[in-house]
Amino acid sequence: MSVLNVVLYPDDPLTRKAAPFTEIGPELVQLAEDMLETMHAYDGVGLAGPQIGIARRIFVMQPPDGEAICLVNPEIVTMEGRVEGEEGCLSMPRVYSDRVPRATYIEVKALDPTGAPIHFEAHDFAARIIQHEYDHLEGILFPDRLDIISREAVLQEWDDVRAALDATSEHTG
Numbered sequence: 001m002s003v004l005n006v007v008l009y010p011d012d013p014l015t016r017k018a019a020p021f022t023e024i025g026p027e028l029v030q031l032a033e034d035m036l037e038t039m040h041a042y043d044g045v046g047l048a049g050p051q052i053g054i055a056r057r058i059f060v061m062q063p064p065d066g067e068a069i070c071l072v073n074p075e076i077v078t079m080e081g082r083v084e085g086e087e088g089c090l091s092m093p094r095v096y097s098d099r100v101p102r103a104t105y106i107e108v109k110a111l112d113p114t115g116a117p118i119h120f121e122a123h124d125f126a127a128r129i130i131q132h133e134y135d136h137l138e139g140i141l142f143p144d145r146l147d148i149i150s151r152e153a154v155l156q157e158w159d160d161v162r163a164a165l166d167a168t169s170e171h172t173g
Contacts, residue, residue, distance in 0.1 A: 001030075001037045003038050003041045004034055004035070004053075006038065006051055006052060006090050007050065007051055007052065007053050007091055008093075008165070009089070009091045009092050009141055009158065012053075013050045013053065013054075013055035013139075014050050014091055014139070015139045015141075016050075016055065016139045017137070017139045018050055018055045018057045018058075018136075018137045019055060019056055019057065020056070020057045021057060021073055024072065024111065024113070024115035028113045028114075029113045029114060031054075031058065032060060035047050035049075035052065035059075036060045036062070036070070038052065039061075039062070042090050045061060045062060045064065046061040046062075046130075046132060047059060047060050047090060047133070048133045048137055049137070050137065050139070051090060051091050057072065057073045057074065058070065058071070058072050058073075059074070059133035059134070059136065061129045063125055064125075069118075070112060070113050071112075071130075071133075072110055072115075074108055074110035074130075074134060075110065076106050076130070077107045077108065077109055078105075078106060078107035079105070079106050080104065080105040081104030082103060082104065083101070083104050084098070084100060084102075085102060086098040086100070087100040087128070087132055089132070089141060089142055091136075091141065092141065092143075092161075093165075095158045097142065097150060097154050099146055099147070099150050100128075102127065102131045102145075103127060104123060104124060104127060105121065105122070105123050106121070106122050106127045106131065107119075107121050108120055108121075108122060108130060142154075143158075
């Protein structure tokens with residue numbers, strides 16, 4: 001297993017829709033393992049293909065009190081309820097908003113990395129993680145879900161953080 005590089009916003013392919021997998025094979029199991037290792041290395045609870053530069057419909061997640069799971073070609077088939085909550089993103093480190101609206105209940109269909117079908121329900125924080133990662137597959141990041149004033153504030157904060165990160169990496173590389 002290996003830790004992969006995380007793509008920072010707005011770098012490609014974060015802002016475009018990911019393509020579905022048409023073939024499932026052993027390399028997908030390895031990718032899922034590498035994505036989980038990467039997610040844990042960055043102290044995340046979810047990580048999507050576009051965040052590691054792969055414009056394909058795959059993500060991994062692990063709620064703090066739950067098991068790790070990988071979803072390939074996921075679909076959210078039902079969404080109910082609505083609550084605003086805090087979110088951050090590994091592709092926008094150090095930037096958060098507590099105003100991101102999400103459904104409180106979802107129903108999901110997907111494949112696991114071996115191609116076996118998965119169908120389950122998720123509530124509250126697990127549902128939030130899935131919606132956040134699913135958005136990555138659609139080319140959407142959490143600021144896109146905010147009202148215009150909150151979005152502009154988050155994007156300005158991100159510009160400052162990104163500039164500091166870029167300056168640090170230029171002087172340490």
